[in-house]
Amino acid sequence: MKSLTGRAKVLDNPKMTFKERIYLPAIIGGITITLRHLFKRKATIRYPEEKRTFSPVWRGMHVLKRDDNGAERCTACGLCAVACPAEAITMTAAERKPGEEKLYREEKYAATYEINMLRCIFCGLCEEACPKEAIFLTDRLVSTDYARDGFIYGKDKLVEPVDKRVDVSKRQTPNVLEFKKIKHYRHNR
């Protein structure tokens, strides 16, 4: 019978030869293998001292960006929440009052914006959906916690501080910007 992969081996159970029955050659073979492994370079990354470099497309904790003047870009359109397959995003919208132009870029803004990091699968669809270039996934890690409440990240954790901008150039490459300009793709409209 021909097997699918062509890798199947027909096994019979032959009597062990004398060489096999005295075990020693096999044992010596085994210990030479383990001896070689003893001196091999170890793949271990000693974590707190040494950190593994993330891949360039790593999707970690989100950031809500501000524009160059420091105003929040998000306009609470809810597209990210619609796009989110894990239904991790909730928000409430509010209207910008006169005098708040410094704070919010658009006339409507997100009064609260929460991402449940336990639900989130870090797919990056929210980032793709956002028409305002407001949300990005970064190479930061979501830290651990003892209670579930701690994983619901509000605006306090998501919005980037004015003086400590989060670099998203790895995700917002010129290619991506160019692609987002193509309006006949539905999600870019």
Add this chain to the structure above:
Amino acid sequence: MTSFFIYKAILVVVVFGIMLMAAMYSTYLERKVAAFIQDRVGPNRAGPFGILQPLADGIKMFMKEEIIPEVANKTLFIVGPCIAMLTAIMAGVVIPWGGELVINGVPYVLQIIDFDFGLLYVFGVVSLGVYGIMIGGWASNNKFSLFGAIRASAQMISYEIAMGLSIIALIMMTGTLSLREIVEFQAGGTGSTWNFWNVVYQPLGFLLFLVCAFAECNRTPFDLPESETELVGGYHTEYSSMKLGFYLFAEYINMFISSAVISTLYFGGTNFPFMNDLGLSQNAITILGTLAFFIKIGFFVFFYMWIRWTLPRFRYDQLMYLGWRVLIPLAIANVAITGLVMILTDRI
């Protein structure tokens, strides 16, 4: 007389301490060797390279909750690990740790007692060790423990015979049971006086002894009494805290002692090559000899671990087959061949 007792007392304490330290650091070494063989790095957090790990483990062992099962036989349950530990340590008494150290013209022999039946003493004490396992396994009142204990005793009995027989050929050669005399028999090493270690004359005997020693110490591939995969933990399934620690310690001390015995019997003990040709003083030779002895022991302890992390466990019938139908006939053949060669070469 008092100085004699003081010297012996110091020696006892030092040997005791060395054995405990060796057992402690064997656990560390075991974990490191295991890790390195498996391409990991092993414990490396407690102190530089993790060398304080045994201390941390010790503290952990002491702090753990002491659990004695309801249905266990309380006295025997406690006696078990004590016997295991006691017999393991007792064997260290006759090991010749070094030659003579001359201080102020008084010779001090680095051996606690030199029985002229030293080898038999070692065998006797080591085989008593099975009682620790037996009693522990029985007293736990647990199927797995009992299985482990029964396996241990059956295994010990089977392999002791082959071990004893493999030693007979050696005793025929050296004509003595005293460990010190066996060491002196191999003195000189290579150099001006060509005198090899016993392993050269008794390669088969050494191999048999080594295999039996593995079985006696319940080390892989003969670790059926513990076999985690089938018997949970074998005889020490029910043990916790320092009583478990005692069993584990006893295992490592046994390993250390058996490495010492193997080095003594077959690898020249405290002898090292060219020892009489370098023009060293008596004391220097003694110290270097002790060092050489510990290097040999260290190698065998490492060898135990090396094998453990290489080979899988024997099946029980294979174990019995190997013991009774391979090792014992081979050992008898070895005795016969040794006798024949001795007659032919007129060495009797």
